[in-house]
Amino acid sequence: MVMFNAELLTSAKVQDFIKKAFQHKWDALKVSTALAREFSNEERAAIMDYMELVPKFREKFFSEKNGDAFLLCDRLALEQSTAFDIGHWKSALWLNDQPVQGTPVQTVHDLCCGMGGDSFFLPDHLNVIGVDLDENRLAMYRYNAEVMRPKAAQTICADVREVARENSHAQPLNGATPANSETRADFFTLDPARRAIEGENQRDLKNLTPSFEEVLEIAKHYRGGMAKLPPSYPTDEIPGDCEILYLGSRQDCRELLVLFGELAKHPGCVRAAIVGKKGETVAEWCEARDAKRETRDKESQEQFEYNFELEGKDRIYRTASSQSDLPLGDLGKYLSEPAPVLLRSHLFGSTARGFDPDSHLVSEGIAYISSATPLPAPGFATFKVLDHCEIASGAVRAMLKAHDVGKLTLKLRGVKVDPDAEIKRLKPKGKNEAILFYTRAQGEKIAILTTRIKDTLMSS
Structure with missing residues (x-):
């Protein structure tokens, strides 16, 4: 474990060294060699560990005004x-x-x-x-x-x-x-x-x-x-x-x-x-x-109470926040993903109904919203539905071929597969680009082929 040394890391000598190393784009070997001439092994480890954090805290905290300044921190902080x-x-x-x-x-x-x-x-x-x-x-x-x-x-x-x-x-x-x-x-x-x-x-x-x-x-x-x-x-x-x-x-x-x-x-x-x-x-x-x-169902409540009895490393919690008062319905013309803040806040249902009163979920507990009109950005990413079929290799390949799809992005909710491996297995060979959803409709697994539509911005 690298020891934290505030006096060392805030010294002009160390900060001037870091500036020079960044300016000349030294690699790790050259940095280590140069530090070994003037610092102990422990000090060298602390400086090199800190140097990894410098670009990260500058990106995280600084505007262009003070983008070359130094802060004092460790990785966890x-x-x-x-x-x-x-x-x-x-x-x-x-x-x-x-x-x-x-x-x-x-x-x-x-x-x-x-x-x-x-x-x-x-x-x-x-x-x-x-x-x-x-x-x-x-x-x-x-x-x-x-x-x-x-x-x-x-x-x-x-x-x-x-x-x-x-x-x-x-x-x-x-x-x-x-x-x-x-x-x-x-x-x-x-x-x-x-x-x-x-x-x-x-x-x-x-x-x-x-x-x-x-x-x-x-x-x-x-x-x-x-x-x-x-x-x-x-x-x-x-x-x-x-x-x-x-x-x-x-x-x-x-x-x-x-x-x-x-x-x-x-x-x-x-x-x-x-x-x-x-x-x-x-x-x-x-x-x-x-x-x-906000009311937790029995399974969520039991899991929450069970977590409290476990050591921190063993705790688990269902972090999906797809509870909604939207009704269930059939797959329509458009499929939308709520922005994460709308999903977490459970406001996606009422927000969707404000733009399309007939908005609905296609499966309980999965926050994909189906609608007859596109739901606007930035609250939603909306996709036009081209086709759908069961999740079976032959059926999905036939659907991709029918729409001449060669470049594919796979999105998953409610279905567990390795996206990269699945795309390789499907071997799409067409000219068009599409987004394929593996999810559920009325609880049953379904593959939905879509294209992303240009964002329609909210008017209010």
């Missing part, structure tokens, strides 16, 4: 941190009114702060304090705040649960130092740790530190705040006065954000937002929460 696009979008969720002269500056506790990703893009007028139990993470946080924030940030090495309790008490708890005007905060942001095993990003939902039950308790000690959860976290555990927000790009859903107190501008609602590369809003949806969508 970088993986869990919020990227530029989502971080920039979330900055608008904060109370952005500049403080009136003579009034206190509002302060935010970044709980479980890690390397500081959730503090990087907070509005500049807010004062931020990083809180973590790991001194290495706090060293990262202080260094990175100087790069990313207008002024240096304070840090507190303590359990975030104790810090929260102290935040609303004037008297010390258990002999601890009482909260004071320099360390108390109005708001919080919290990204619970999800790693039970070194090197693994656990997404088993119950394996959060602090647990979600503890997050709810923490929220009571602040005017408001936000907590980041895995997108598949069961929303029936989230109180009704919170706001639930799903964030991602056109291709993914990266965060389930729970807003508390004064930050919950739409309490009792579920929102979903597709965020562009520069942090702009591409599309957004908002509806009142629906208990029917």
Whole structure:
């Protein structure tokens, strides 16, 4: 295991070396040879490990303005941190009114702060304090705040649960130092740790530190705040006065954000937002929460409870979020895939009906939507149905031949095959390009041949 050495990695000597190596595009052997002349084996390993992360954190956090700067991190801290696009979008969720002269500056506790990703893009007028139990993470946080924030940030090495309790008490708890005007905060942001095993990003939902039950308790000690959860976290555990927000790009859903107190501008609602590369809003949806969508069936509930009894490495959770109030029906003219944020938020059904009242699923529990008219982007990717048949080699080959298909993309839901191996086995030889869906219709396996239609943008 490579030891973390903040003093080494932030030294001018090491950073100048890295700049030179990147400028001249040295390969790993040349880098290692050059480092061996001036550093110990342990230091060389730490520097080379860090060099792998430099292009990754620059891509994740930086605009062109400061794209050659250095941050301090390790692999795990970088993986869990919020990227530029989502971080920039979330900055608008904060109370952005500049403080009136003579009034206190509002302060935010970044709980479980890690390397500081959730503090990087907070509005500049807010004062931020990083809180973590790991001194290495706090060293990262202080260094990175100087790069990313207008002024240096304070840090507190303590359990975030104790810090929260102290935040609303004037008297010390258990002999601890009482909260004071320099360390108390109005708001919080919290990204619970999800790693039970070194090197693994656990997404088993119950394996959060602090647990979600503890997050709810923490929220009571602040005017408001936000907590980041895995997108598949069961929303029936989230109180009704919170706001639930799903964030991602056109291709993914990266965060389930729970807003508390004064930050919950739409309490009792579920929102979903597709965020562009520069942090702009591409599309957004908002509806009142629906208990029917959030109710877990017996199998999901049993799995969730079973997970709680297991060690983190053994936990499993069904992350598919295809519950919908759409009816079932036959395969129609168009087949659509909801954007991941619509899928996770369970808003895809009502959104689809808003554009085509006859939209329906072709099989229960599988979020492919059939409609008579194309459903618009960016909420949906829509395909025109050319043909369909049973999933049998002879029938599928005959269908491909009838439509002169030679270039094929295979999409799967509800059917398990190796896509690359299946395409090789089918040996398409025509001139046309198509998308083939292996899925289910009314529960039975079906192959659906389609072409992607040009995106029709939403009008509202």
